[in-house]
Amino acid sequence: MKKIGFLSFGHWADEQGSLSRTAQDTLLQSIDLAVAAEELGADGAYFRVHHFARQLASPFPLLAAVGARTSRIEIGTAVIDMRYENPLYMAEDAGAADLISRGRLQLGISRGSPEQVIDGWRYFGYEPAEGETDADMARRHAEVFLNVIQGKGFARPNPQPMFPNPPGLLRPEPHSPGLRDRIWWGAASNATAEWAGKLGMNLQSSTLKDDENGKPFHVQQAEQIRLYRAAWAAAGHAHEPRVSVSRSIFALMDDRDRMYFGRGGKESDQIGFIQSTRSIFGRGYAAEPDQLIAELREDEGIAEADTLLLTVPNMLGVDYNTHVIEAILKHVAPALGWR
Template identity: 55%
Template sequence: MTKKIGFLSFGFWQKNNSLVTTARQSYAESVALAVEAEKLGVDGAWFRVHHFADQIGTPYPLMAAIGAKTTKIEIGTGLVDMRYENPFMMAENVMSTDVLSQNRVQLGVGRGSPEQVEDGWRYWGYDYSEEEIKDIARARTLKFLELLKGEPFAQPNAQPMFPQAPGLRRLEPYSPTLQHRIWWGAGSQQTAIWAAEHGMNLQSSTLVNYETTEPFHVQQANQLRAFKAAWQKAGHDFAPRTLVTRSIMPIVSDLDAKLFAEGSQTQDEVGYLAYHQNPTIFGKMYVGEPDQLVKELAEDEAIQEADTILITVPSTLGLDYNVHILKTIMTDIAPALGWK
């Protein structure tokens, strides 16, 4: 099955044990990786978003910079934490970025992961508990989606600074197709169904709720199937997209073997996140020679269900090594699996 292939980067920088040591270098190499990925035929450049951390924060300047340096690659997030967002400011930022990038934004949103500080959204001026913010994050998402529809809502000034047509105003610049390129990061079947009901594409990572004793890829595939069924029932007027993320490390050189052949997580793992009462299951890393990886990936049910796959890249190993990983996947793995 033909698939869109993207990379997912955290954009880390750190002083020790990293080839990327500063924020400036991290952002510059993120743009450069998107440029090189486009040359390789990669379909998407996607970035994690975390606050109070030595990695990518607000994504919009980076996305706009990539848009200015590329022509066709999708530019996505995995994902923007709605606990921190003002939906009005967010809508204006995202639509501006989408216009600048010729409608290539693929925006992943969600409640987000544990951050580096306690209740970090409070520093943004939102005085809510973790339990309260869960529902508020969803409410903000729905308001954000409403704003993207472009319906006028703001009462015009009787004496505006600039001439304008009569009637209510909407946020500008308006991007009419962006509302179809919003993704919800779902960790369970229930949240996947909720995303489908509200017309968002589905983004599923290497971590989902441990809802059965089945392997990770089977549980995730069931989540994608539940989403598709709910989408069909909702009757939306456009086709949805589904995405999974995988850590794939091909071993084709001595350096690859030194870095990843031993000590990698090659089995699913069950554990707990800070704010989760229920266990979660983490998908394994796929590590091995290309022929071996082709066989293993062909048996991954969630990859079969999804139309888009993101490859996590180890950003701290630097631009050249990440290009090497993507080139190997695009040359030795993707064609053999029928992804390209």
């Protein structure tokens, strides 16, 4: 059995064929898609964060709005770039969004990916400390955030406050109990997956990974997940970890599907370089349901995960993306034993 949700990058563009022309379109349609996905029985609505781009960037207002409009579906990110984040302010935002959703927040964070501008985090007021890389800074921000959301007081109270204080040291408010166990780390390498396991974060693994041994993407991803789980077990955490993988998967059910995705071209892994690191990009899937089922049975990365996030082409609109999700839930997932 697997939890199945969607992952939206939240693109918008004022161009022919796009049903998401503005930022407002994308935000409101994201909420509507989460509502529709919940009605279908999907398990999660996840959103990507990119700064300086015509994509979703400020996640917490959106997450809070989705939380207020839904009642069951998990809501989350995949991922928030921690190079850009103030960990304490983020703790307040995350606590509020989690309370509004009544404990359904699944917050994916990470070092982030190459952005639209050079060192964009500098414009947000952040600089790596001496001897740090930007990746080191992201992990430092993440560790501060993890410590803060545990809910322990650390700030010395003013002896003459504007409002009465509870006894002891103070913490950022609002605090949401249990949120610490629902933080995920987006790992591109085996080493950062093991680091996440040691710190007790869940694991998000996407369709991009450092190419560490030349094997097919799905095999490397499965190996990464096993290393993560071993690190988690060695650290002795009390609860079970969760692991998600994301995929582009389209069941070709009608002529519209075949027009959009039936032409092929992404049936194999791709190799490229990101900031001089050799990377492997996992294949996409688009086929008639029977063929799709046979191909997905061979995907070792999906087999190792408990959660599958379906990347959706959000600019094609809410109705079409609801159809894409429904096709997988009804015509593919049951045959694979996922539902």
